[in-house]
Amino acid sequence: MRLRALLETDALGLRLLGGEEELDRTVRGVMTTDLRDPSRYLSGGELVLTGLAWRRDAEDSEPFVRILASAGVVGLAAGEAELGAIPGDLVEACVRHRLPLFAVSEAVAFATITEHVVRQVSGERAGDLAAVVDRHRRLMTSGPTGGGPEVVLDLLTSDLDLRAWVLSPTGRQIAGAGDPLPPAVGPVLAGEHLAASRTGRRAPHRAAVHGTTYSLFPIRSGGRAAVAASRDVRESVLSDWLLAVEADAGDWPAARLDLLQGVTQLIAVERDRRDAARTVRRRLAQEVLELVQTGAAPAEIAARLRVAAPVLLPGLGSAPHWQVVVARVDWLEGGPGGAGGPVGSAAAIQAGPVAQTLLEEILVDPAVAGSDSSDRIAVAHAGDEAIALVPLPAVAPDGDGAGESDEAGEGAAPPAARAGLHADVLLEAVREPLSGGLADDGRLTLGVSAAVHSAEGLRGALEEARHARRVAAARPGRVCAAGHHELASHVLLLPFVPDDVRRAFTARLLDPLRDYDRRHRAELIPTLEAFLDCDGSWTRCAARLHLHVNTLRYRVGRIEQLTGRDLSRLEDKLDFFLALRMS
The missing domain is CATH 3.30.450.30 (Dynein light chain 2a, cytoplasmic)
Known part of the structure; x- marks a missing residue:
């Protein structure tokens, strides 16, 4: 708004004392002060209201007005309540510095002027911004995002x-x-x-x-x-x-x-x-999912993965590892609809697309701000399930060693750990906010597979993720998740567990040992079998293998290091026993 508009507003009762030629200045704000030097609180464009409490004699007017003019103030309004008529020295100082001066009647409160200016300035800014928003919308719908x-x-x-x-x-x-x-x-x-x-x-x-x-x-x-x-x-x-x-x-x-x-x-x-x-990524995930579910040949699945990898991991030099995440949103029958909407039926809700969109968001790293950090996530849906195919860059293992001589303590380190998704991390990131949307009639359950490095492992990973989700669904709570590490050995004995899940568990436990044996001829698998057959007796096992007890202890230590297990624990011994019997 302009100063002239204030003068023309009868309700404000302002009288112009000087600066008529400057009335077209634009007012961007208002400030009330009786400080002798208010410059630190001024940013330019303000109308300053003052009760003149700062003025002790005529010499005070010149520095006060000079400070206001230097700060870019567009006008000064002085109240008559303190001194009655506005002092001539203040009028003269304003004329010298070309600062418009208004007299404010004793009957008009500064708050009235402030409220009027703020309302007018805010309204005009909002109007200008609304026009900008409208122009921006037209740009975004007709061409580049702007x-x-x-x-x-x-x-x-x-x-x-x-x-x-x-x-x-x-x-x-x-x-x-x-x-x-x-x-x-x-x-x-x-x-x-x-x-x-x-x-x-x-x-x-x-x-x-x-x-x-x-x-x-x-x-x-x-x-x-x-x-x-x-x-x-x-x-x-x-x-x-x-x-x-x-x-x-x-x-x-x-x-x-x-x-x-x-x-x-x-x-x-x-x-x-x-x-x-996201259409391309979704289509790639849907095609791979259909091949996996229909039992297509691994070579055909691998070919499809080679097509998907450059889209999901551009510039990747080697084939990635993959993880599978399964999500499902379930609603109780007859849950509340919404304001003005019908009372919903869970059967009528398209749960698959809802879970698909939600899973795409869940899998974005919460620490990464930005508009599209989900460009490496491909999510399909099958029925009420959403299924994500998540690529992980492959990490090359350490170089080969020198075989059995590694037992002296100089062997190659275990393969480098590969970064991957963890069910508990996903759960921690989304449980609190999503519980509000699920309310009392909805549930979200998530299952996360282990990483697999080939097309042959994808079917097992899918079944593993689905089974982990069923484990999560058996728990209380609105948002639950389970990972492959929670598929314990006693669960694998249950008859409803798919064979692919059993095989995936066995491979995850024993493959690090097989890989190490292949590279170093260390015979860790035979050592593990003998150690379990001897009920963990160091003396009997060393005698059976014709090894010194210290060499046996080294091998068992390497087994524990490679697998993250502890062979002094009954649970871990049982896992190894079952894995060896199913392999």
């Missing part, structure tokens, strides 16, 4: 002093302006948003975390938003993004709420664009 959601979030900060972040359902930051949210805040806000969405309360939702208030706005993709009113809320609640604004929107005018709604629609356009980019 910079993505970060651009409009920057505008919210610079024009409306609103800090805002785009968050995923798990609380991961997707976009933001300025400093990121503290790590623990995002999941809390996501959980609050999901819980409020399940109740059908009208957005924006309000949440307070560590003494700071946030307003939460849902971001629904175009396809889901078009049918949100007629579908069960559970079809979208676990996959919607949200816009978290550091402010309380409870008393916002309708124009500002409409502006934020426009921002969410703009970000939804960008999300739809990114969802479309």
Whole structure:
């Protein structure tokens, strides 16, 4: 707004004392002060209101006005309550520094002027920003992204002093302006948003975390938003993004709420664009999954994996290892629908696509901020299950050693550990926020396989992940996960455990020993069999193998080192015994 508009507002009762030629200056804010030097609190563009308490004599006016002019203040309004008429020395100083001066009637409170200026400036900024948002939306729908959601979030900060972040359902930051949210805040806000969405309360939702208030706005993709009113809320609640604004929107005018709604629609356009980019990865995962489930030849599966690897791991020089993650979302029959929506039937909800979208988000590293850090995740769905094929870069093992002479203590180190997904880590990252969206009638269960290095192992990995998910489903809680390491040996004795799972367990336990024997001729497998046959007796086992007891102890130590097991424990002895019998 301009100074002239203030003078023309009768309710403010301002009288111009000087500076008529400067009335077209733009007012960007207002500040009330009686400090002799308020420069540290000025940033330029303010209308300064003062009660003149700083003025003790005529000599004080010149330095005060000079400070204001140097700081870029656009006008000065002096109250008449303290001294009555405005002193002539102040009028003269303002004329010299070309600073417009207004007299404020004793009957008008400074708060009235402040409220008027703030309301007008905020409204005009919001109008300008709304036009920018509309232009940005047109750019994003008709051509390049124009910079993505970060651009409009920057505008919210610079024009409306609103800090805002785009968050995923798990609380991961997707976009933001300025400093990121503290790590623990995002999941809390996501959980609050999901819980409020399940109740059908009208957005924006309000949440307070560590003494700071946030307003939460849902971001629904175009396809889901078009049918949100007629579908069960559970079809979208676990996959919607949200816009978290550091402010309380409870008393916002309708124009500002409409502006934020426009921002969410703009970000939804960008999300739809990114969802479309996942099509290739999803199709690759679906093709591999169908080959694995139909029992295709390993050579055919391997060929398909060679096609998938460059897409998921561009620039990779060698074939990766793979892990399989299975997720399922289950709802109770007759659960609540949503505000204005029908009471849902679990059978009517398309659980597979919901789990697919959710699993794609779960598998993104929560420590990685950004819009599309899921470009190495391929998720398909079969029925109500979502199945992820996750590539892991292969780590070359250490060089070969010199055979049995390694037993003297100079043998090659075990193969380097390969980074992979762990069920407990995934669970810790998503349990708190997603529990709010699942409420009292939903469950999410996850199963994670061990890493496999070839097409032959994929079927076993799939069955292993599925069986781990069934183990997780047997536990209490809204969000549960289990990994391959939890498929203990006594579980493998149960008749319903698939043969592929048994074989995968055996390979995972014994393959490190077989690989070591092949490279070093160390005979660890025969040593293990003899040690178990002798009930762990060092003397009898050493005599059977014609070895010194110290050599036997070295071999057993290497077995424990390679497998991470302890042969003094009954449980680990049992695992090795069963693995050897099934191999």
